[in-house]
Amino acid sequence: MTLDILNNEPTIGQLVAQRPGRARIFEKHGIDYCCGGGKTLSQVCRELGLDAHHILFELDQRDPQPSADERDWTQASLTELADHIEQVHHQYLKEELPRIEVLSRKVVSVHGNGHPELLEIHKQFTALKEELESHILREERVLFPLCRRLDRQHPDRFHGALEQPISVMVKEHEDAGEALAQLRRLSHNYTPPPDACNSFRRLYEALSRLESDLHQHVHKENNILFPRAIEAVARLGWA
Ligand SMILES: [Fe+2]
Numbered sequence: 001m002t003l004d005i006l007n008n009e010p011t012i013g014q015l016v017a018q019r020p021g022r023a024r025i026f027e028k029h030g031i032d033y034c035c036g037g038g039k040t041l042s043q044v045c046r047e048l049g050l051d052a053h054h055i056l057f058e059l060d061q062r063d064p065q066p067s068a069d070e071r072d073w074t075q076a077s078l079t080e081l082a083d084h085i086e087q088v089h090h091q092y093l094k095e096e097l098p099r100i101e102v103l104s105r106k107v108v109s110v111h112g113n114g115h116p117e118l119l120e121i122h123k124q125f126t127a128l129k130e131e132l133e134s135h136i137l138r139e140e141r142v143l144f145p146l147c148r149r150l151d152r153q154h155p156d157r158f159h160g161a162l163e164q165p166i167s168v169m170v171k172e173h174e175d176a177g178e179a180l181a182q183l184r185r186l187s188h189n190y191t192p193p194p195d196a197c198n199s200f201r202r203l204y205e206a207l208s209r210l211e212s213d214l215h216q217h218v219h220k221e222n223n224i225l226f227p228r229a230i231e232a233v234a235r236l237g238w239a
């Protein structure tokens with residue numbers, strides 16, 4: 001596999017699309033596989049000062065086999081993938097964002113004086129929450145229905161205008177990625193201080209889970225759904 005990767009240079013996003021378990025190895029090395037998933041491994045390693053051969057060795061040694069219940073989304077229809085993203089990742093955000101907001105407000109009110117970083121975390125989180133809620137609503141109302149129409153080859157009211165809404169979504173993914181990186185810095189990699197109470201700890205755990213879910217979510221859109229939708233528009237001659 002090593003030589004194959006070096007010769008053909010797939011992108012990081014494609015590597016994870018082929019084998020989702022690889023995301024864990026990239027995450028461990030701080031390699032962005034969702035928003036930055038369009039870069040090749042050697043590009044990313046040059047930028048981060050990492051040894052590409054070391055990472056390839058690790059992929060060779062521990063390349064996680066797909067589990068029986070893990071779907072290969074590169075082979076699914078656009079409809080199935082859009083449904084999955086809505087039912088799993090959007091639903092997760094709809095449930096978790098309001099819950100984390102309540103928790104964050106509570107932790108700030110109790111510990112904000114002793115831990116001023118919590119105020120900034122709360123501010124950043126509430127801005128991110130608003131952005132994400134609007135973002136997923138626009139995907140569900142505009143972009144995903146267009147993807148489903150592509151499957152049905154049904155161009156009613158369809159003007160081939162996919163690239164523009166997709167580029168807006170991709171830009172918003174980058175903004176969300178930056179907000180998450182900022183939250184990670186502010187919380188010292190989600191490490192609660194020794195005096196943190198249970199709610200404080202639960203807040204950091206919830207933010208860390210949010211980050212991980214959002215990485216998978218953005219990866220499925222940026223690296224699988226969106227490129228395949230653009231490809232389908234071109235194939236059907238609707239552009
Ligand atoms: Fe989404």
Ligand SMILES: [Fe+2]
Nearest residue numbers: 139169173221
């Ligand atoms: Fe999105």
